[in-house]
Amino acid sequence: MLTIKSSIYLSIKKVLNNLSFPVKDFSIIPPKIPEFGDLSSNIALLLAKDLNKSPMDIGQIIIKELNNYPNDYIVDISLTKPGFINFKIDNQFFQNQLLEILEKNDNYGKGIIGEGKKANVEFVSANPTGPLTVGHGRNAIIGDTISNILEWQGFDVVREYYFNDAGRQMRILAKSVEARYFELLGQNLQLPEDGYQGDYIIDIAQSLLNEKGSELKPGSKWFQSKSEEIIFHDIKESLLKLGINFDEFVNEKTFYDNGDIDQLISDLKEKDLIYEKENAVWFKTSSFGDAKDRVYIKSSGEPTYRVPDTAYHRYKIKRGYDLIIDVFGADHADAYPDVINALNALGHKTNHIKVLIYQFVTLLRSGKKIKMSTRKGDFVTLDKLVSEVGVDIVRYFFIMRSVNSHLDFDLDLATEYSDKNPVYYLQYAHARLCNILARGNNLEYDITTGFNLKLLKHENEILLLKYMSIFPEYAENAYLNLEPQIITNFLQEFSARFHKFYNNCRVITDDVELTKARIALVRASKIVLKNGFRILGISAPERM
């Protein structure tokens, strides 16, 4: 499909040249109405104004000229209403694509955009103050799926987790554990103001008690270090359950220890971008269009998050990635421009940094919103969600909506969903197809050789063939837009076409030739589905 598209593109360009028409940025896309053809261009519409002619007239001139450049696979060029030029592609083209799919197998649909390039995807990055919640879940799944999408284009991807185990929140966490610890020893509970109230704090206190007995003194560093250890361990376990593995964990503390932060401050000072006022250090965000300047270093001497974040991004740039992606929740939308601005001011190129802002998840139970707060211990953990509905559903639900649209996650629906679930629709197609292949293997002849693709001409066969040949374009679009939903949309439509094919074209029949051809189509369908599932990180069950 790609090749035929580009050959049409080149032909049109040549024609425009021949006719001395201006070359516009025209499109070649499948028309919404299939009857019009397989591909369609808007070039005549775009030229109408420049040439002061009606698009239909221009279209006719272009088509006449296009006919001088015949293409083996284009069987018809037509002109419709407002001025679209439509191309019908020979079924043979799509039949031949099937050979390519079988040949490439696990690699079918991969792109080469990222070949030889390195990418860094930072996601989750939750500080170890408590278990991962459903909110973190969307971040985790988006980040991991984006990573898969990049790998599918050939990128060498580093999945990175950035955290801070030295801030105020961690101190409060330690104090909370300490309070619970002494409560377990029979003292009155004195949770700190703003303390963490979740039950997991009691569990941590209990394991400290088991390990250290009652010897710990108030203010012991064990309260924090043990909490961090336990929570981080749990976080990694939760992610692992979802099939997510990080390559790097970067601690904010690094940049204090290695001098990067001091360096950053002095570099910004040199650029005259920071100044002191009222005992604090301020960053001139107003010079980048912000309403007011922001505090960089508090009067207490503690830097605000902008400082280490900027140092961290500088570090990422230094590591020489071709692409750097940050996955942030909507609450960070206002913060990251400061980081980018600072980097630009310091002379760093930031075009290769893409910040992905996703909108929040609203959890619904019994039709009502659940308001969550880690601090109050009032949340649904990711673990709980996974154990309730399973990995495949969690992964799929979090990316089935566009990244920048709010996501409603209905717990009742997800738990009792089982047979109405959109994930099962896809997986069922795969299971069905595996069953056909299993039956095929029991036939007394070899189903994998000597098939005649020309026999695949039923409407539902052609529709399926056409869609599989477009898979690489969808994978590429998912990369270009950094939008996993493009893959889920593709798989939904692909599965629908497969189910229709299944209902209208019986595969295994007494007609050996037709059986062989259709088995080839089913094998190719399996490849497309499986590869799509691989990008999404969901399983491809052989039976259901």
Added chain:
RNA sequence: GCCCUCGUAGUUCAAUGGAUAGAACAAGUGCCUCCUAAGCAUUAGAUGCAGGUUCGAUUCCUGCCGAGGGCACCA
């Protein structure tokens, strides 16, 4: 008050500026002596409001209304 994202069918969501706005769930009606009915077929049903740009707007711009999230010496 200012900034960001989103307003599409009863509900949850699609639609690289294009042609007749697509699905799923919910509602109605059909289809298993036939490779898995977790399926297929079929009937109804929608672009928040008002302007603007364009040959052409769900998409871009302005205003209003509504939802979520930001506007801290929190991250």
